[in-house]
Amino acid sequence: MKAIKLLATSALLIGAAGMVAPGMAAEAAKSCGGYHAGKDWHKGEKHADRLASALDLTDAQKATLKSQREADKAARAALHEQLKDARTALNNASAAGANDAELSSLAETLGRLQAQQALNGAKSHQAFLAVLTAEQKQTLSELKSKRMERKEFRKEARDSKTS
Numbered sequence: 001m002k003a004i005k006l007l008a009t010s011a012l013l014i015g016a017a018g019m020v021a022p023g024m025a026a027e028a029a030k031s032c033g034g035y036h037a038g039k040d041w042h043k044g045e046k047h048a049d050r051l052a053s054a055l056d057l058t059d060a061q062k063a064t065l066k067s068q069r070e071a072d073k074a075a076r077a078a079l080h081e082q083l084k085d086a087r088t089a090l091n092n093a094s095a096a097g098a099n100d101a102e103l104s105s106l107a108e109t110l111g112r113l114q115a116q117q118a119l120n121g122a123k124s125h126q127a128f129l130a131v132l133t134a135e136q137k138q139t140l141s142e143l144k145s146k147r148m149e150r151k152e153f154r155k156e157a158r159d160s161k162t163s
Helices: 002-031 045-055 059-095 100-131 134-162
Strands: none
Touching: 045 059, 045 134, 059 100
């Protein structure tokens, strides 16, 4: 019972954070001259272009990866809508004072959808890796290592400020 309540509470907090984050992002875009408000910011094109350049992808590889992204686009959008609806349903049920069984059912639905999203992401990553050569995979691994080092450095800097 405690686990169900904890799961429902966690889902509510995550949902609430999801409602606050877009407003914060809009404010951040205003404060930085609109840099983060570009029309392609969330579409991943800039990231894909930088990664393609860093990995020195051939035109055939770029075309294959683009077709994979386009093929998955409709399924990703549908799953995104289902997740949005599940979060809304859970938030509305909680606000309406629903019983634990109903909240648990809604939280489980949300969890299944999040698991499906993670699985789809893993499959997409496998398909991405299948297109790369061994040398490109090595370069990707090195890029990831550098990114993790920068992340750790920022974490240490952040932790030292709070200590």
